[in-house]
Amino acid sequence: QVLAGRSTKEVLQLYASRGQQIKLQSSSVVTQLHGAIKKRLKQDLKSLHSFALELSKDFQRQSKTCLYQVLAAVQGIQLQNEAMRMFQIKAFDLEQSLQEVTERYEKEKQKRKALHNSLVELRGNIRVHCRIRPLLPFDDAAGHSVSQDRQRNFSEKVAYAADDETVHVKCSRPGHASVNKAFQFERVYNDLESQDAVFADVAPLLTSLLDGYNVCIMAYGQTGSGKTYTMLGPQLEGNLTFSVEEESELGIIPRATQEVFRLISEKPPGSCWVEVSVVEVYNNEIFDLLAKDSYGRVFGVKRDVVTTREGKSDVPLLTHETVENASEFLYLVNKGLQLRVTHPTLVHAHSSRSHLVVTLTITTVVFGDNFGTLWEEEQTSQRLNKEASCTFPQKMRDNKSTSSSRASSPVQLEATEKMKQVKTRLQLVDLAGSECVGMSGVTGAALRETSFINRSLSALADVLGAIAEQRAHVPYRNSKLTHLLQDSVGGDAKLLVMLCISPGQKYLTESMQSLGFGTRARQVQRGQVKKKNFPVPSKAK
Numbered sequence: 319q320v321l322a323g324r325s326t327k328e329v330l331q332l333y334a335s336r337g338q339q340i341k342l343q344s345s346s347v348v349t350q351l352h353g354a355i356k357k358r359l360k361q362d363l364k365s366l367h368s369f370a371l372e373l374s375k376d377f378q379r380q381s382k383t384c385l386y387q388v389l390a391a392v393q394g395i396q397l398q399n400e401a402m403r404m405f406q407i408k409a410f411d412l413e414q415s416l417q418e419v420t421e422r423y424e425k426e427k428q429k430r431k432a433l434h435n436s437l438v439e440l441r442g443n444i445r446v447h448c449r450i451r452p453l454l455p456f457d458d459a460a461g462h463s464v465s466q467d468r469q470r471n472f473s474e475k476v477a478y479a480a481d482d483e484t485v486h487v488k489c490s491r492p493g494h495a496s497v498n499k500a501f502q503f504e505r506v507y508n509d510l511e512s513q514d515a516v517f518a519d520v521a522p523l524l525t526s527l528l529d530g531y532n533v534c535i536m537a538y539g540q541t542g543s544g545k546t547y548t549m550l551g552p553q554l555e556g557n558l559t560f561s562v563e564e565e566s567e568l569g570i571i572p573r574a575t576q577e578v579f580r581l582i583s584e585k586p587p588g589s590c591w592v593e594v595s596v597v598e599v600y601n602n603e604i605f606d607l608l609a610k611d612s613y614g615r616v617f618g619v620k621r622d623v624v625t626t627r628e629g630k631s632d633v634p635l636l637t638h639e640t641v642e643n644a645s646e647f648l649y650l651v652n653k654g655l656q657l658r659v660t661h662p663t664l665v666h667a668h669s670s671r672s673h674l675v676v677t678l679t680i681t682t683v684v685f686g687d688n689f690g691t692l693w694e695e696e697q698t699s700q701r702l703n704k705e706a707s708c709t710f711p712q713k714m715r716d717n718k719s720t721s722s723s724r725a726s727s728p729v730q731l732e733a734t735e736k737m738k739q740v741k742t743r744l745q746l747v748d749l750a751g752s753e754c755v756g757m758s759g760v761t762g763a764a765l766r767e768t769s770f771i772n773r774s775l776s777a778l779a780d781v782l783g784a785i786a787e788q789r790a791h792v793p794y795r796n797s798k799l800t801h802l803l804q805d806s807v808g809g810d811a812k813l814l815v816m817l818c819i820s821p822g823q824k825y826l827t828e829s830m831q832s833l834g835f836g837t838r839a840r841q842v843q844r845g846q847v848k849k850k851n852f853p854v855p856s857k858a859k
């Protein structure tokens with residue numbers, strides 16, 4: 319309609335202006351759109367920027383706190399390190415002072431021990447060592463008459479070494495709180511201590527032996543407490559002899575012999591020799607386990623013990639065999655021990671039913687013109703002048719009496735004025751079991767055995783009691799055992815009692831009895847043990 323009647327030119331102009339118009343319109347739309355987009359973009363960018371800013375601020379804040387935390391932690395660690403270092407220094411100081419105190423304690427203990435030893439020496443005290451054996455499988459076994467309740471506690475360990483001088487025993491009675499009883503001895507061995515450790519404390523006595531003192535070591539304790547193990551070593555199965563294969567298991571007797579021969583080897587050749595006797599005291603009879611019959615077979619012979627004019631005990635006709643070394647000695651002792659089970663008069667099921675006394679007599683030839691003036695010398699001085707025929711030790715040894723009788727005095731002098739023999743004696747005793755066996759139900763031979771054992775051990779306790787009270791009469795002769803051991807027990811020898819203790823509850827009564835015996839023995843003061851009269855330094859003349 320608009321175009322109707324218009325010329326082409328006008329139409330074209332109209333179109334052109336219309337196009338212009340549309341162009342103008344679309345450009346304004348584009349401009350508007352562009353403006354809107356730009357505005358939106360600007361807004362987004364702004365919010366993004368502020369978000370990023372916020373984020374970075376937040377990050378900064380957080381990293382700051384983290385840094386603070388890390389710093390604090392580092393500081394804490396530094397402080398802790400410092401404290402740790404201080405503790406370490408303190409611990410080191412404490413450790414050092416503990417070591418110093420321990421060393422000082424050990425030194426003081428050694429000093430105290432040395433002083434105690436000198437006191438023991440001066441008073442002639444009996445030394446008492448106590449060995450607690452380990453619990454063994456047979457400790458569980460119970461007797462018939464015991465209630466289940468008691469059986470359950472049998473293998474409980476009640477006796478143990480609190481330290482190397484103290485035994486603690488846990489005593490409990492039904493309905494009572496258990497109490498710990500303490501016993502002190504010169505040395506206490508715990509159940510882990512070896513035969514080596516036990517012998518280490520015995521060895522110094524052997525040095526004394528060669529220095530002129532008599533020595534006696536006696537094992538006391540109930541059957542099964544380890545006396546034979548301690549004195550001889552583990553016994554062979556079904557046999558009373560002991561194994562010499564296992565060196566580390568050897569007991570005091572074989573080790574002491576080895577040590578005696580080692581000490582002798584340091585002396586001039588031929589100046590010392592050793593004789594051995596093996597005696598068993600069974601049912602108050604003395605049996606010579608080395609006596610031979612006319613065919614040279616070993617065969618137990620009954621002997622008697624007498625008191626000599628000098629008041630010493632002696633066993634006339636007792637066999638003394640000369641031995642050259644420890645293996646000869648062990649062979650002899652083992653032969654003697656075998657006899658304990660094979661000889662008809664000595665039939666007893668258990669070796670602990672008899673006392674075994676092994677004696678080593680060491681004869682030392684000493685030279686000098688200034689001997690001490692003990693009574694033995696005065697007594698024999700007249701004889702010396704008459705019997706000045708022997709001049710050399712070897713000769714004296716070869717010519718020595720083949721009679722098995724011992725000299726009447728433990729110190730025997732039979733040489734020229736400048737040379738004499740001094741005899742010292744090492745007695746090693748494995749006593750019969752000390753258990754307080756009830757007599758009820760026991761008959762015949764067992765009853766006899768038990769009553770003899772009880773009598774001989776109480777005679778030993780009586781003798782110690784009489785010496786302790788310094789009574790004028792000491793009842794040595796009440797039993798063959800005490801009569802035989804008279805010189806050793808009465809103060810002529812350094813005496814060591816080795817108490818053997820079974821640790822189990824089952825043996826509480828017996829253990830307490832043994833510990834009581836040891837405690838009383840320790841208190842006995844016999845006066846200083848006399849040294850045999852070796853030459854004295856010339857200034858003493």
Ligand code: ADP
Binds near residue numbers: 454509540545751
């Ligand atoms: P006792 O002679 O006092 O009757 P034993 O010496 O025969 O006792 O010992 C009894 C048992 O205990 C033996 O089998 C022995 O080997 C063992 N025994 C004793 N003492 C110890 C110990 N200290 N270590 C290991 N076994 C031991």
Ligand code: MG
Binds near residue numbers: 542545546748
């Ligand atoms: Mg035994």
